[in-house]
Structure formats: C-alpha cells, structure tokens
Amino acid sequence: MTIAAAPDLATTLADHRAHGRKLLVPYVTGGMDDQWLVTVEALAGAGADAIEIGLPFSDPMIDGPTVQAASLAALERGTTPAGVLADLGRISPGVPLVVMTYYNLVIRTGHRRMASSLAASGVTGAIVPDLPLEEVGPWADAADAAGVATVLLVAPSTPDERMAAIVERCRGFVYTVGRMGVTGEQRQLAGTALDVAARVKAATSLPVCVGIGISDADQARQVCEVADGVIVGSALVRRLLEGGGVEAAVDFIGGIRRAIDAG
Amino acid sequence: MTAAEGGAAPAIMGDPGAAGRFGEFGGRFVPESLVPACMELEAAFRAAWADPAFRDELSSTLASYGGRPTPVTECPRLSAELGVRVLLKREDLAHTGSHKINNVVGQALLARRMGKTRLVAETGAGQHGVATATAAARYGMACVVYMGEVDTARQALNVFRMELLGAEVRPVTSGSRTLKDAVNEALRDWVATVEDTHYCLGSVMGPHPYPWIVRELQRVVGDEAREQCRVLLGGADPDVVVACVGGGSNAAGTFAGFADATTSALVGVEAAGGAAMANGIPGVLHGMRSNLMQDEAGQILEAESISAGLDYPGIGPEHAHLAAVGRARYETATDAEVLDAFQLLSRTEGIIPALESAHALAWVVRAARAGDDMVRPGATVLITLSGRGDKDVAQVRELLA
Numbered sequence: 001m002t003i004a005a006a007p008d009l010a011t012t013l014a015d016h017r018a019h020g021r022k023l024l025v026p027y028v029t030g031g032m033d034d035q036w037l038v039t040v041e042a043l044a045g046a047g048a049d050a051i052e053i054g055l056p057f058s059d060p061m062i063d064g065p066t067v068q069a070a071s072l073a074a075l076e077r078g079t080t081p082a083g084v085l086a087d088l089g090r091i092s093p094g095v096p097l098v099v100m101t102y103y104n105l106v107i108r109t110g111h112r113r114m115a116s117s118l119a120a121s122g123v124t125g126a127i128v129p130d131l132p133l134e135e136v137g138p139w140a141d142a143a144d145a146a147g148v149a150t151v152l153l154v155a156p157s158t159p160d161e162r163m164a165a166i167v168e169r170c171r172g173f174v175y176t177v178g179r180m181g182v183t184g185e186q187r188q189l190a191g192t193a194l195d196v197a198a199r200v201k202a203a204t205s206l207p208v209c210v211g212i213g214i215s216d217a218d219q220a221r222q223v224c225e226v227a228d229g230v231i232v233g234s235a236l237v238r239r240l241l242e243g244g245g246v247e248a249a250v251d252f253i254g255g256i257r258r259a260i261d262a263g
Numbered sequence: 264m265t266a267a268e269g270g271a272a273p274a275i276m277g278d279p280g281a282a283g284r285f286g287e288f289g290g291r292f293v294p295e296s297l298v299p300a301c302m303e304l305e306a307a308f309r310a311a312w313a314d315p316a317f318r319d320e321l322s323s324t325l326a327s328y329g330g331r332p333t334p335v336t337e338c339p340r341l342s343a344e345l346g347v348r349v350l351l352k353r354e355d356l357a358h359t360g361s362h363k364i365n366n367v368v369g370q371a372l373l374a375r376r377m378g379k380t381r382l383v384a385e386t387g388a389g390q391h392g393v394a395t396a397t398a399a400a401r402y403g404m405a406c407v408v409y410m411g412e413v414d415t416a417r418q419a420l421n422v423f424r425m426e427l428l429g430a431e432v433r434p435v436t437s438g439s440r441t442l443k444d445a446v447n448e449a450l451r452d453w454v455a456t457v458e459d460t461h462y463c464l465g466s467v468m469g470p471h472p473y474p475w476i477v478r479e480l481q482r483v484v485g486d487e488a489r490e491q492c493r494v495l496l497g498g499a500d501p502d503v504v505v506a507c508v509g510g511g512s513n514a515a516g517t518f519a520g521f522a523d524a525t526t527s528a529l530v531g532v533e534a535a536g537g538a539a540m541a542n543g544i545p546g547v548l549h550g551m552r553s554n555l556m557q558d559e560a561g562q563i564l565e566a567e568s569i570s571a572g573l574d575y576p577g578i579g580p581e582h583a584h585l586a587a588v589g590r591a592r593y594e595t596a597t598d599a600e601v602l603d604a605f606q607l608l609s610r611t612e613g614i615i616p617a618l619e620s621a622h623a624l625a626w627v628v629r630a631a632r633a634g635d636d637m638v639r640p641g642a643t644v645l646i647t648l649s650g651r652g653d654k655d656v657a658q659v660r661e662l663l664a
Contacts, residue, residue, distance in 0.1 A: 057561075059438065059443065064451070068438075080560045102547075104547045104548060104563070108560060109560075129294045130294060133298075134282065134290075134298075135290055152295070153294060155295045157457065180455055
C-alpha cells in the first residue's frame with residue numbers, strides 16, 4: 001500500500017487563496033481519544049484546507065480549559081509526540097498538516113530531530129506559541145532546513161513595527177491571535193479580531209488566518225470578511241470531548257465551510 | 264573566584280540585558296500576546312530602578328511598613344551543637360513573616376507607577392499570596408491569587424489570611440494542582456487582562472524581566488546581610504552562605520549581596536523531591552530556559568516535598584547559570600532531615616523556621632556533621648531564614664504524631 005504524503009502547507013494555502021477560497025484550519029489534539037486519527041481524515045473531507053494537530057504538553061500555557069482537558073486526556077492515554085507523528089505518517093489526509101506544540105517538547109526531542117520527524121510524517125508546518133520572534137531562530141532554522149514552515153503568532157497587542165519583523169520571519173500563514181486571552185469559545189466575536197486581521201493583512205502577502213476565540217460559523221464568516229481564513233480549535237475539541245465523535249466534527253466543520261464559502 | 268573590581272570583569276550577578284540571558288539560561292519564552300507587556304514591564308523597571316525617588320519610596324516603605332532591616336542573629340547553642348558558627352539572616356521577622364514582602368512592595372509600587380490597578384499572583388505555600396494580598400491592600404489594588412487546590416488544603420489558614428486582606432483566592436484544578444499549575448493560571452489570567460493588570464510573580468523565574476526584577480528587589484536581603492556580617496565578623500565575610508531554593512528568590516537576593524563582592528561559598532538547598540538542579544535537565548517552562556524536572560518526552564514532572572513553597576519542578580534561570588559557572592553549588596535535603604532541622608532550631612534557639620527555610624538549615628546540619636569541606640569545624644555559616652514556621656506548625660504536629 002502506498003501512502004501519499006500530505007501536501008505542502010505553504011503552497012497549498014497560497015494556491016487556495018489565489019483561487020478565491022477562504023481557508024479553514026480545524027484543530028484536533030493528537031491522541032485525545034481513540035478516534036482522533038479518523039477524525040483528522042474525516043475533517044479533510046469536510047472542507048478543511050489544512051489541519052492543525054496538537055502535540056499534547058503537560059503545561060499548555062496559552063490554552064484554555066477545553067484544550068487543556070484534551071491535552072490531559074491525551075497524556076493519560078500515554079500519548080507521546082513521537083507516537084502522534086508516527087500515527088500521522090500512516091494516513092493520507094489529502095490536506096496539509098501543521099502541528100502546534102510547546103517549545104519544551106521540541107528541545108527535549110532536539111531541534112533537527114523534531115524538524116525531520118515532522119517532515120517524515122508529512123507535517124509541513126509548525127506552530128510553537130511560546131517561541132516569540134526573539135527566541136525562534138534555532139527552531140526556525142532547523143524547520144526551514146527540513147521544509148517545515150515556521151508559523152508565527154501576531155497578537156492584538158503587537159505594535160506595527162514588531163508585526164513587520166514577525167511576518168518577515170513567518171512562513172506558511174500568519175497565525176493571527178483574535179483576542180487577548182487563551183484558547184476558548186466566546187459568544188460574540190472579539191472586537192480585536194477584525195482590527196488585528198486588517199493590520200496583519202496590510203503588513204504581509206502571506207495568508208492571514210485568525211484563531212483563538214472563533215466559536216461558530218457566523219463568527220468565522222465575519223472574520224473571513226477581513227482575513228484569509230480561520231483556525232477553529234476549542235469549539236471543535238469540545239464537541240469531541242462531549243462524545244460527539246467524527247459525525248459531530250464533520251457536521252460542525254462542514255457548517256463553517258458552507259458559511260465562509262457563502263461569504 | 265575574585266571579586267569584580269575595577270570594572271573589567273563582568274558582574275556574575277549583573278544585568279541580563281535586553282534578551283534576559285544568564286549565560287545560556289533565562290530568556291522570554293511567552294506567546295506573542297504577552298511579549299509587549301514583558302517589554303513594557305522591563306522598560307518601566309529600568310526607569311524606576313534608576314529613579315532615586317522610586318528607590319527612596321521603596322526603602323522607606325520597607326523600613327516603616329516591612330520591618331527592614333531584619334537582623335542577623337548569632338546562634339550560640341546551635342553553633343555549639345554543630346561545631347560551626349551559625350548566623351541567621353532573619354527574614355522571618357519581616358512583615359507577613361517572610362522575605363516575600365520585599366518583592367511585592369517593589370512590584371506593587373512598580374505596578375502603580377505603570378498605572379495598573381489589579382494584581383494577580385501565584386502561590387505555593389501561600390507566603391507569596393499573602394504578601395501580594397498585603398501589598399494590594401496597602402495600595403488599594405484589586406488582587407487575585409491562584410493557588411493549587413492541593414495547596415489550598417495544605418495551607419488553609421493562608422487562604423483565610425488572603426481573604427481577610429481582601430484578595431480573591433482561586434483554587435487551581437488543572438494539571439498537578441500545585442505551584443506550577445498556579446503559575447500557568449496566573450499567566451493565562453494575565454494574557455486576558457494585561458491592560459489593567461500586573462502579574463506580581465513571586466520568584467526569580469518566569470519570562471524576562473521577572474528573574475532580574477525579583478532578584479534586584481530581593482537583593483536587599485544579601486546587601487544588608489553582608490554589612491551585618493562584616494560588623495559581626497570584624498570586617499570579614501562568612502565562609503559559606505546558604506539559602507533554600509524553590510524558584511529561588513530568597514537565595515538569589517542573598518547571593519546577590521555576596522556573589523560579586525566576596526569569595527564566600529554560596530549554597531542553594533532544594534527539596535530532594537523537587538530538585539531541579541540535581542535531577543533536572545535544561546528546558547523551557549513558564550517563559551524561561553532553565554533546569555526542569557521532566558520525562559523523556561519533555562512533559563514536566565510534579566515536584567513533591569513536605570513544603571508547598573519548594574514544590575516547583577524548575578529553578579530560577581540565574582541559579583542554573585550560577586551552578587554552570589561554578590559560583591554556587593546546589594544541594595538537596597530530604598523531608599526527614601528537614602523535620603529534624605525544624606525541631607533543632609526551635610529547641611536550641613527559640614526560632615521556629617518555615618519548612619522551606621529548614622531545608623537550608625538541614626543541609627548545614629548534615630554538612631557540619633559529615634565534615635563537608637565547605638563546613639569545616641569553626642567555619643562561619645550564614646543561613647537566610649526565609650520565613651517563620653507558624654504556618655507549618657499544624658502540619659509538623661501531624662507528621663510527628
């Protein structure tokens with residue numbers, strides 16, 4: 001059996017955007033339940049342009065209660081970074097894969113070894129949120145060498161001059177933090193989301209995706225009026241934690257797909 | 264080790280620069296949302312620390328409100344028992360019963376200067392939480408303290424103290440429900456509230472500039488102690504300077520008075536169950552690169568000891584650096600040794616130490632009895648008694664029953 005490697009993150013997102021398609025990036029915590037890999041494959045068919053996979057860490061500082069719970073569940077199931085990557089290497093999702101993890105797991109594995117493990121598993125992007133611009137050099141160099149895009153964060157608090165330096169070093173897409181806070185759902189879109197998206201759009205030609213706080217199809221549609229796409233994490237992970245399974249995940253992400261396509 | 268005289272040699276405990284580096288340790292590993300806040304804090308502290316008016320207000324507040332200077336106490340009966348001359352720097356006599364007041368008064372004044380109206384803090388044993396609540400009350404600021412649920416049970420009286428002082432204590436139920444998780448929650452709070460909130464971090468840890476700010480605010484302990492020792496020792500310095508280390512703020516403050524100015528040996532004592540120097544390896548947690556207790560995949564391990572205040576799987580980055588360059592040595596003490604030392608000091612000198620501080624004492628007792636090179640008969644040993652033991656008496660009573 002041949003397994004087709006997942007397509008490249010940077011070129012795929014740029015290509016989709018060039019065709020006028022808004023970008024949808026769902027997030028799933030790797031190893032959170034025994035169906036997670038099936039969920040990832042199903043999300044690809046439900047309209048995802050790329051899928052973000054969390055490598056669970058014991059101290060997920062930028063994550064709210066939902067992703068914390070998923071990380072804990074994954075760790076209690078004995079999930080390791082190497083195990084998640086080995087699993088990803090066994091599927092052909094048909095869409096790019098990008099991992100999100102914390103820097104200590106990268107250090108423990110080793111920069112070059114982590115970068116080449118990602119590449120070997122078909123992962124072509126990495127988000128390491130506790131690596132800001134000043135500290136990202138050693139990882140970004142290793143990731144570049146392995147063909148893994150270093151996705152950096154821009155926040156509502158980021159001044160313009162700093163934003164310019166961040167997007168310069170950023171690859172794949174710019175992870176635009178929609179609100180000042182940790183990951184988690186909210187009833188209404190934060191006012192900061194559209195402001196920061198517009199600022200980042202003006203600063204870069206990279207695709208601009210907004211994450212943190214995007215909770216439903218309507219919020220995703222609003223964000224996509226300004227940004228190139230959205231990242232949806234907690235709202236999806238909650239449905240999985242509640243036992244909704246693959247069906248609920250596909251339903252939810254499919255609904256967001258339709259909403260952003262309809263514009 | 265020579266003192267940094269003449270300005271040629273860089274200070275061993277100097278300014279960590281814009282990158283916040285202590286050798287290969289330290290740094291600022293936080294999500295982008297918090298980077299501007301850390302930069303703003305660094306700029307504000309640099310300006311305040313260079314401002315004589317700020318320094319004067321801090322000093323006079325620590326004198327009239329905080330009870331400084333704290334004395335150095337000779338311990339004749341303990342000294343006779345151990346065969347070494349033991350001096351104690353009495354942070355247990357500072358307001359709120361520990362060295363924590365030095366840091367929180369400084370940070371509260373800094374927060375006020377920055378226009379912040381709310382303080383958040385993490386706490387383990389409750390000492391830093393009580394101190395932060397105290398400073399918040401003194402300056403009329405709102406205060407939220409994150410405390411691991413396990414610790415709220417171990418230190419129920421301190422929870423009540425914080426509430427009496429007007430603070431809200433939020434029990435942390437994530438992760439191991441101890442100090443490291445309280446730090447995570449405080450950081451999460453700060454990301455969302457940074458406009459009006461100052462994170463009053465309690466130790467020489469976290470992202471730059473915290474390890475540096477807290478060390479500078481605690482160096483009053485070491486600066487005072489050195490002068491007091493010179494008076495007591497006829498112009499000489501102690502042979503050995505010892506302090507307990509969780510994150511390591513009382514040790515950093517103490518060592519700052521001696522690292523560059525003297526050739527005194529410096530010893531930090533960790534809890535055997537939370538020994539980031541003995542059992543940890545370098546990594547990144549809570550915004551800093553330092554030694555961390557972690558498993559093969561890089562997941563952070565839980566620290567476990569008799570003292571909630573030392574239950575931290577990491578250590579301040581400057582301590583990792585001081586060990587790397589050989590200027591300080593890091594040892595451990597077991598729970599059993601700590602209980603013995605706790606009773607020994609109580610019985611011989613009429614001073615009940617905090618369990619945290621008893622770690623420093625426990626190592627001195629072991630080293631003196633074992634004839635450790637550093638603690639030879641007749642040596643002079645300064646121990647920073649970081650806090651008083653009232654908070655621990657009930658726990659020790661149960662442990663000894």
